[in-house]
Amino acid sequence: MVIKKEKIENNDCFIIMPIADHPDYKNGHFKRVYEDILAPACRSAGYNPVRADDVTQANLIHLDILQKLLESPMAICDLSTRNPNVLFELGLRQAFDKPTVLVQEVGTPKIFDINMFRYTEYRNGLDYRDVLSDQLSIQKVLEETQQAVLDGKSVNSIIKLLSITSPATLQDTNTFSDKDYFSILMSEIHGIKSAISERDKLNQPIKRLIGSNKKVQYRTYHYYIYFEENNSSQALKSFSEILIENFSLNEVRFTSSDSISISSNEEISELAFFELANSSNLKIKQIEELPF
The missing domain is CATH 3.40.50.360 (Flavodoxin domain)
Known part of the structure; x- marks a missing residue:
């Protein structure tokens, strides 16, 4: 042929x-x-x-x-x-x-x-x-x-x-906004975290066998975030919901309309905080990581 x-x-x-x-x-x-x-x-x-x-x-x-x-x-x-x-x-x-x-x-x-x-x-x-x-x-x-x-x-x-x-066609990524790319990025991060979480679950029986006589210590990360003044309650709510969706948090508490305290099972970078705040139309003035 x-x-x-x-x-x-x-x-x-x-x-x-x-x-x-x-x-x-x-x-x-x-x-x-x-x-x-x-x-x-x-x-x-x-x-x-x-x-x-x-x-x-x-x-x-x-x-x-x-x-x-x-x-x-x-x-x-x-x-x-x-x-x-x-x-x-x-x-x-x-x-x-x-x-x-x-x-x-x-x-x-x-x-x-x-x-x-x-x-x-x-x-x-x-x-x-x-x-x-x-x-x-x-x-x-x-x-x-x-x-x-x-x-x-x-x-x-x-x-x-x-x-x-x-048939279906691919969208031109040149038309994507920063928000579109950030949404994709956070989706990828969430997927990676889920995969790691599933892997850790599968490894738990092995960890128990290997480390049954060892005391496992877990660290909790505490953050205090100060925002610029005059923030809407909706913007703060959106920020907290995005945090809860993308990170393993123990607690999110609004101490005032201009600040929030966060207790997390994982370390969160300042860059992530700033990007998430920006997507919620908030401006961060200062981030403190508490040593306890």
Whole structure:
């Protein structure tokens, strides 16, 4: 089969697949699937394979991953294990009507909602001959999908299946205000905190075993914040609600219309206080961290 050549700067193929180890598989299984089957198939089809953990830019990592997910001209989605994050990312590719090749391990139960789509299976034993055969099969589907896109044909597209004329589009971030970026930043911080909190919960049994004979000490941080005069009660309420939403606080108490005391289980930077106050239309005059 002859493939029409199209010169494009971005030839990434985003690999949507489980990243973390799964209890039903040996440790490192999906990393081997990526390195031994999916990545070589991409390269043979003329694409540069990219996985979520390859995205290493220094700014907001989740946004980088989503941007790469949506900007890559091709993607492979591994449906094995029915991973929720995998299905979410597949849904985003569908919403933006981006071509995606579906693959799954032999024996994976079919998912009802995408059962009408074409998918390619690979074998999980990672036997040398099977690996080479599976690479070739996936490479062929990638090339056929690329050709179909060039010919304007539908490939695993819910948008075209439902005759939706306008798929989703990305908003120009040049139009974002400082408030928009700050909102995104706080959302990312909240997500990181939640992930750390979940990790700590999982580690608690281990910590109890290791440190059962040790006394654990926790620190509480106390802050006293003075604002410029003549602040509205609504602005102060908004400031306290944002603090409660984004930090683990023990107490928030208004000592007057111009000051507030905060007791927190975690350290809060002055920059965070100033940014949060600014978003609530408040001006901070002074911040004191109390030594107890």
